[in-house]
Amino acid sequence: MTCLICGNPYQSMATWTKIFLYELDSSTCIRCLEKFEISQSTIDFTDFLGTPYEGAVDSVYCLYTYNEAMREYLHQYKFLQDVALAKVFARKLQQAFHTKEGIVVPIPMHPEKLVLRTFAQVDELLNAAQISYQQLLIKTKSETQGKKSKKERLKTTNLFETIQTIEATNYILFDDIYTTGATIHHAAKILKDAGAKRVDAITLIKG
Amino acid sequence: MNEQLQQFLTGRIWLREHTPFPREVIDAHIDSGHIHLKPGITTYSKSNLFWQSNKRVCNRCHNMKPSLFQTFNCARCNKVCTYCRHCIRMGRVSSCSQLLLWDKQHARGANVHVFAWSGQFTAPQQKASEELLSSVEQNQSHLVHAVCGAGKTELLFPAIFASLQAGKRVCVAAPRTDVILELFPRFQKVFPNTAIHALYGSAPDQHGFAELVLATTHQLYRFEQAFDVVFVDEADAFPYHADETLQKAVTKAAKQNAAIHYVTATPTESLKTTNRSILTRRYHGHDLPVPRFDSLWGYARQLNKGKIPHKLQKWINEKIDSKTPFLIFLPTIEVLENFPGDLPRVHAEHPDRKELVLQLREKKIPGLLTTTILERGVTIENVHVAIVGAEQPIFTSSALIQISGRVGRSAQYPNGDIVFFHHGISREMDKAQDAIEGWNRS
Numbered sequence A: 001m002t003c004l005i006c007g008n009p010y011q012s013m014a015t016w017t018k019i020f021l022y023e024l025d026s027s028t029c030i031r032c033l034e035k036f037e038i039s040q041s042t043i044d045f046t047d048f049l050g051t052p053y054e055g056a057v058d059s060v061y062c063l064y065t066y067n068e069a070m071r072e073y074l075h076q077y078k079f080l081q082d083v084a085l086a087k088v089f090a091r092k093l094q095q096a097f098h099t100k101e102g103i104v105v106p107i108p109m110h111p112e113k114l115v116l117r118t119f120a121q122v123d124e125l126l127n128a129a130q131i132s133y134q135q136l137l138i139k140t141k142s143e144t145q146g147k148k149s150k151k152e153r154l155k156t157t158n159l160f161e162t163i164q165t166i167e168a169t170n171y172i173l174f175d176d177i178y179t180t181g182a183t184i185h186h187a188a189k190i191l192k193d194a195g196a197k198r199v200d201a202i203t204l205i206k207g
Numbered sequence B: 001m002n003e004q005l006q007q008f009l010t011g012r013i014w015l016r017e018h019t020p021f022p023r024e025v026i027d028a029h030i031d032s033g034h035i036h037l038k039p040g041i042t043t044y045s046k047s048n049l050f051w052q053s054n055k056r057v058c059n060r061c062h063n064m065k066p067s068l069f070q071t072f073n074c075a076r077c078n079k080v081c082t083y084c085r086h087c088i089r090m091g092r093v094s095s096c097s098q099l100l101l102w103d104k105q106h107a108r109g110a111n112v113h114v115f116a117w118s119g120q121f122t123a124p125q126q127k128a129s130e131e132l133l134s135s136v137e138q139n140q141s142h143l144v145h146a147v148c149g150a151g152k153t154e155l156l157f158p159a160i161f162a163s164l165q166a167g168k169r170v171c172v173a174a175p176r177t178d179v180i181l182e183l184f185p186r187f188q189k190v191f192p193n194t195a196i197h198a199l200y201g202s203a204p205d206q207h208g209f210a211e212l213v214l215a216t217t218h219q220l221y222r223f224e225q226a227f228d229v230v231f232v233d234e235a236d237a238f239p240y241h242a243d244e245t246l247q248k249a250v251t252k253a254a255k256q257n258a259a260i261h262y263v264t265a266t267p268t269e270s271l272k273t274t275n276r277s278i279l280t281r282r283y284h285g286h287d288l289p290v291p292r293f294d295s296l297w298g299y300a301r302q303l304n305k306g307k308i309p310h311k312l313q314k315w316i317n318e319k320i321d322s323k324t325p326f327l328i329f330l331p332t333i334e335v336l337e338n339f340p341g342d343l344p345r346v347h348a349e350h351p352d353r354k355e356l357v358l359q360l361r362e363k364k365i366p367g368l369l370t371t372t373i374l375e376r377g378v379t380i381e382n383v384h385v386a387i388v389g390a391e392q393p394i395f396t397s398s399a400l401i402q403i404s405g406r407v408g409r410s411a412q413y414p415n416g417d418i419v420f421f422h423h424g425i426s427r428e429m430d431k432a433q434d435a436i437e438g439w440n441r442s
């Protein structure tokens, strides 16, 4: 196999484990994978206490920290638009979603931004991990989150809208990175207001 | 016609969305026929009775390897789209990308070139330089085979100056960025009136039309039919020699029928040229230091256990005690990273590579562990060199010759220790030693 990140040949995992565990093909060598750092931090929601978003999210689970290897990965995946790299975390994401029950909802991109990027980076991570999902939200505002302060982000109302009926069941939001938590809280509140029973969130990275 | 656009695009093949001109300007020049468009990726369907297969080619880097193409649902063209992963660092080329080529009269330089070099050639340098100049004037490909430290860059100066004066566009290409960075200030001094661009991975934007282009071979993916004269320095270096697309890039960047010239210490057999010059002496006239072989049985096991083999430790201690700067070449990044002790170390992905080499040169650190990344281009006065695991396949005879070539480069310290520590002598080790001894005899 050739590693998607470094391009060097490497030995894939023994095939018997694949047969029994129905695991996805690996795409990345051990050396490259080991450079990503598993996130140990627990997310607290104290920032949202006393705001309309209190209690919107029931739990957040982030897989990795934002270290140098992850910075480079995101650069190549998002900025250089190397869609192939969606496969790098396929196994890990599959394992992560196994532990939770609910309808998976990816955080959407604004349609204009999607055309520029040419692919939805969050959806493609799920596609690569063969996780089925429903696009229940659309993004209504196009301005970038990065340039705003935390307060401004929370104030912005209606970042998203639902495009289908929401049932009284469990939902799992998925996004690439959890930074201030504003995006996830906005999306969760929309789902809860529309009748969702429980909203958990998984993100690839804790920013 | 927009002159700046003409200067920018002359000889280039450029991704439309990376072209620093307004959309309307580009559109107008497409309509008027000044710009020719090529799709990013071309797919050829081959079918016979039993199957149909698609062969793809990237029109920028000419990659054709199926594993380096990725197909996805594209939100820009709303089709199943394919892009090239091979040259993605220069901006993604996909099926729905447009590549721009200048299709009319090429831009020309307007400078009166000046040759400001006051150096002196040794007799053998003079001869090789004249031979190269004559080949360049007759447009016949030429190989300069010069030992490490022969002063081969200077040999190019007269041929480059003659070409520039004849109104030709010249390219000096080398596989590694370090080499381009080293050449740029030297060329700026020697050709002070010439517009020179230095192109490499993270190079700043450079404007106008360059009569002389110094570029990594990678950057030549973005040229087509651009140069009248091309020199390839260190033509045997990784990754040029191993990557067919880089070799095609050089041919593609040269104008049709333009001869390509090569300069190297270790030519590969596949390098075929009409003429050739050989330079077996260093510029300072001293013999090349000959590598000695020293057994280091079971070094891999000992290093694995976190122990530096006794002989190697002794060698290191001697260098530290005598304040002699040293380089230790190791076969893999793993061995490098797990090497016991706290000697500083560099490899290809190491961000502080240049800084550490500088520190060694200034004697702020006693020595440096390295992979083959430092096999060429670095000059450190009075450096001594050890290779650990010289029998391993990564150390080809040409790598071993290049590494040995780090020693004794300055006229003040023409000698120095070069030792191949090994677990069994390989044929490549013998070949390297024979070649160096042969040059010294001739």
Ligand SMILES: [Zn+2]
Pocket: A003, A004, A005, A006, A007, A008, A028, A029, A030, A031, A032, A033
């Ligand atoms: Zn890898």
Ligand SMILES: [Zn+2]
Pocket: B058, B059, B060, B061, B062, B063, B084, B085, B086, B087, B088, B093
């Ligand atoms: Zn390409």
Ligand SMILES: [Zn+2]
Pocket: B074, B075, B076, B077, B078, B079, B081, B082, B094, B095, B096, B097
């Ligand atoms: Zn497309």
